[in-house]
Amino acid sequence: MSTRNIGTYDNMDALWEAYPAGGLAGDTVTVNGTEYHWSTATNSWVTGTPAQESSPQSNTTADTTVAYQVDDLMKSVRIVLDNNMASDTLSALGDIDTLSLDEIIRNHLIEAVRSVEMNAPLSLLGGGTTFFGETITWYQQEGKGSGFVHLPDDFLRLIIFQMSDWQRPVFEAVSPQDPRYNMLRSRYAGVSGCPEKPSAVLVNMPTGMVLEFHSCVGGAGTFVRQASYIPYPKVENDAIGIPYQLKEAVIYFCAYLTATTTQDAELAEKLLGICNTILSNNPV
Amino acid sequence: MQLCKVSELVKAVRALLDEGDGKELNRLDDTETLRLDEIIRSRLIESTRHTLATAPLSMIGAGLEFGETIHWYKQEGHGAGYVLLPKDFLRLVTFQMSDWMKEVHDPIAVTSQEYLLQRSRFSGVRGCPERPVTAIINLPQGMALEFFSCTGGDGTYVRQAQYIPYPRIIKKRIYVPPLCQRSVIIRTAYLTAVTMRRDALAKRLLQNNRNILNDQLANEHT
Numbered sequence: 001m002s003t004r005n006i007g008t009y010d011n012m013d014a015l016w017e018a019y020p021a022g023g024l025a026g027d028t029v030t031v032n033g034t035e036y037h038w039s040t041a042t043n044s045w046v047t048g049t050p051a052q053e054s055s056p057q058s059n060t061t062a063d064t065t066v067a068y069q070v071d072d073l074m075k076s077v078r079i080v081l082d083n084n085m086a087s088d089t090l091s092a093l094g095d096i097d098t099l100s101l102d103e104i105i106r107n108h109l110i111e112a113v114r115s116v117e118m119n120a121p122l123s124l125l126g127g128g129t130t131f132f133g134e135t136i137t138w139y140q141q142e143g144k145g146s147g148f149v150h151l152p153d154d155f156l157r158l159i160i161f162q163m164s165d166w167q168r169p170v171f172e173a174v175s176p177q178d179p180r181y182n183m184l185r186s187r188y189a190g191v192s193g194c195p196e197k198p199s200a201v202l203v204n205m206p207t208g209m210v211l212e213f214h215s216c217v218g219g220a221g222t223f224v225r226q227a228s229y230i231p232y233p234k235v236e237n238d239a240i241g242i243p244y245q246l247k248e249a250v251i252y253f254c255a256y257l258t259a260t261t262t263q264d265a266e267l268a269e270k271l272l273g274i275c276n277t278i279l280s281n282n283p284v
Numbered sequence: 285m286q287l288c289k290v291s292e293l294v295k296a297v298r299a300l301l302d303e304g305d306g307k308e309l310n311r312l313d314d315t316e317t318l319r320l321d322e323i324i325r326s327r328l329i330e331s332t333r334h335t336l337a338t339a340p341l342s343m344i345g346a347g348l349e350f351g352e353t354i355h356w357y358k359q360e361g362h363g364a365g366y367v368l369l370p371k372d373f374l375r376l377v378t379f380q381m382s383d384w385m386k387e388v389h390d391p392i393a394v395t396s397q398e399y400l401l402q403r404s405r406f407s408g409v410r411g412c413p414e415r416p417v418t419a420i421i422n423l424p425q426g427m428a429l430e431f432f433s434c435t436g437g438d439g440t441y442v443r444q445a446q447y448i449p450y451p452r453i454i455k456k457r458i459y460v461p462p463l464c465q466r467s468v469i470i471r472t473a474y475l476t477a478v479t480m481r482r483d484a485l486a487k488r489l490l491q492n493n494r495n496i497l498n499d500q501l502a503n504e505h506t
Contacts, residue, residue, distance in 0.1 A: 022454045044455070064371060064426065079326045082319075082479045122394060127426045159422045168403035171394050171422070196405060228424040244450060245374070248330040270478050270486075278330070281338045 005029065015045065064126025067239040068247065073254070074105045080255040080271065104261050105254060109240065112254035113233035116246050118157055120279055122171055124245040128159035128228035136224065137210075143222035146184075146193070146215040148203065154231040155209055158200065162225045165218030166198045169226065173200045173211060184214045249278040287457035290325060293469060297324045300473040300489070301482075323476050328458060331471035332451040335464045337375055340500050341389055344448055345461035347377040351429070351445035361440035364402070364410075366421065366428040370447065373427055376418070377446040383436030384416045387444060391418040391429060402432045467496050 006023065008030040009015040015031055022045075023029070023038030029045065030036075036045040083101060117125065131152050138147040143165075162169035174180050183191045184199055193199035193214030201212040216222050233240055242250055252275035259268035298320065336344055348370070356365040361383075380387035392398045399419050401409045411417030411432030419430045434440050451458055460468050470493040477486035 022452065076326060079323055080479055082323065082481070122422050123420045123427070125422060127422055127424050130424045160424065167405070168400075169421075196403075226424050228422070244372075245333075248333065266483075267478075267481060270483075274475065274478065278334070281334060 012045070064243050064245070065241045066244045066247070067237075067241050069239050070106065070109065070235055071238070073109060073240070073247075073251065074102060076251045077105045077255045077258060078102075080251060081258060081267070101258070101262070104258050108254050108257040108261070109250075110233050110235065112250050112257060113240060113242055113246075114156065116249045116253050116275070116279070117230050117233065117243070120243075120246055120249065122159070124243060124279070125157075125159060125230060126243045126245075128230050130226075130228045131155075132224060132227065136222075143216055143219035146213055148205075148210040148212040149224060149227070150207065151202075151209040151211055152229065152231065153208070154234070155229050156232045157230040158202075158211070159228040159230060161200050161211060161213070161227045163195075163198070163213060163216050163218070164221075164223045164225045165216050166195045166225070168196075168198065170198050170200045173202045176201060176203055249275050252278065286459070286462060287454075288460045288465065290328060290453055290456050290458055293328060293458070293460070293465075293472070294321055294324045296469045297473045297476060300469060301476060301480075301485070320476070320480075323479050324472060325453075327472045327475040327479075328468070329451050329453065331475055332458060332460055332464075332468050333374065334471055335467045336448050336451065336461075339464055339467060339497055341377065342503075343461060343463040343467075343497075343500055344375070344377065345463075347375075347446040347448045349445060350447050351379070351442040354440075354442060355428075361434055361437035364431060364433040366423070366430040367442060367445065368423075368425065369420070369427040369429055370449065371426065372449040372452075373447050374450045375448040376420075376429065377448060379418055379429060379431070379445045380443045381413075381416070381431060381434050381436070382439075382441045382443045383434050384413045384443070386414075386416065388416050388418045388431075391420045394419055394421050402430075463500075467493055470496065 004026060005028045007015075007018065009018065010032060012031060015029055015036075027038040028035055031045075034047055036047055038045060078101070081101075129152075131149075136147055136149055139145055158171070158173045160169045160171055161173070178201075180199065181201055184193055184201065186192050195215075195217055199214045201214070203210050203212045211227075233242075252271050256268050256271040256275060259265075259271055301320075350370050350373075351367040354365055354367055357363055376389065376391050378387045378389055379391075398417070402411060402417055402419065404410055413433075413435055417432045419432075421428050421430045429445075449459070451460075470489050474486050474489035474493060477483075477489060
């Protein structure tokens with residue numbers, strides 16, 4: 001996690017006055033000669049070496065993705081379901097229902113993150129994880145026409161892709177079943193993609209998933225200018241990475257899946273409605 | 285930025301739900317009071333986020349500054365460029381470059397048809413200082429605000445750039461603009477009522493909250 005010093009202050013009161021909402025992950029300040037860093041775990045300024053609070057993804061993941069502890073998310077889901085009074089004591093005593101509900105929530109968590117990330121508007125997803133498409137395969141001649149780059153194994157959703165000679169990036173990859181794909185493969189250059197009107201397609205190849213791009217005119221030396229994606233969610237060190245703006249949507253969607261499993265259809269419907277509201281009511 | 289005490293907001297939500305002020309536990313094992321407080325507290329961030337994201341501009345206050353470094357696509361002060369958004373960005377309040385005739389409050393989505401026009405080869409359909417356009421774009425280095433476009437040349441700078449941060453509870457306080465407080469309290473009560481399966485009350489609270497936001501919009505238009 002990269003750090004940045006955001007200022008020097010005489011005392012903590014002056015610091016809080018300058019940053020009433022606190023800092024961000026990676027922020028450091030100097031107060032009366034002592035260096036403090038912002039702890040996202042305690043939401044406070046603390047001294048000493050920054051703890052390992054970075055996300056479980058690679059260091060190219062934009063900082064909008066936060067690693068949330070699975071246990072904390074499970075507790076939040078239980079609260080939404082009004083089952084938050086379960087405790088360690090109950091579990092220790094063999095409270096079968098408590099254990100079973102925890103298990104159901106845990107089982108639904110990855111699916112909840114995947115579904116929310118797939119359906120969220122781009123503006124809530126952050127920068128994603130960079131993939132460089134190191135090897136570009138061209139169908140005809142280097143830098144002319146279309147080609148493809150291999151996608152990472154954990155690819156879930158495209159965030160942005162741009163070749164060096166394109167006028168603008170693409171934010172959405174179409175599927176090969178899409179009628180637009182036939183046009184991209186047309187023999188008439190005017191209806192296929194071009195640097196002013198580029199397109200990207202997700203294609204299954206025997207070698208794995210690839211991103212096909214249409215198309216370039218830059219010639220030799222054309223390269224991938226920028227490319228990032230959202231990876232398939234996974235639990236690592238008992239934490240799961242979620243873009244911070246989607247945390248509440250994930251909690252509600254997981255609660256919805258859990259309520260469906262426990263046959264509470266009426267509540268499930270309301271929870272799904274709230275989740276959809278979170279995803280649709282954003283300023284962009 | 286005015287910070288509200290979480291305990292006071294919780295108390296106001298309890299009052300709306302007709303659940304007393306929760307000041308004193310009835311007995312030492314009064315788990316109902318503790319349980320309700322926990323539900324309300326856990327819904328505060330989401331209800332604040334929802335209100336800040338959807339309320340009319342006149343309710344959300346000035347927010348915080350951003351936009352220290354400008355990245356130009358071609359030449360400084362000419363054409364389009366972008367500024368990186370803060371990591372806790374929730375909503376744009378205002379953005380204006382120094383050579384623009386007016387500020388922008390509503391960025392467009394990169395998936396919209398209007399965005400495609402901004403990348404047109406014909407400059408007449410793109411944004412300009414008289415008719416500026418901004419878009420929120422996902423770049424590998426993070427979220428950014430793209431602006432279209434400038435003609436001021438060298439020395440063009442960001443005249444004003446303010447945003448609303450994603451809400452957080454810090455030191456048992458949360459930032460809620462004064463005009464949004466009522467809406468946040470009602471939205472929190474609504475989410476709590478859904479969890480408590482008090483459907484009729486939840487429906488009324490949801491309608492009540494819509495009325496508040498609609499009234500504010502109506503006031504702006506008169």
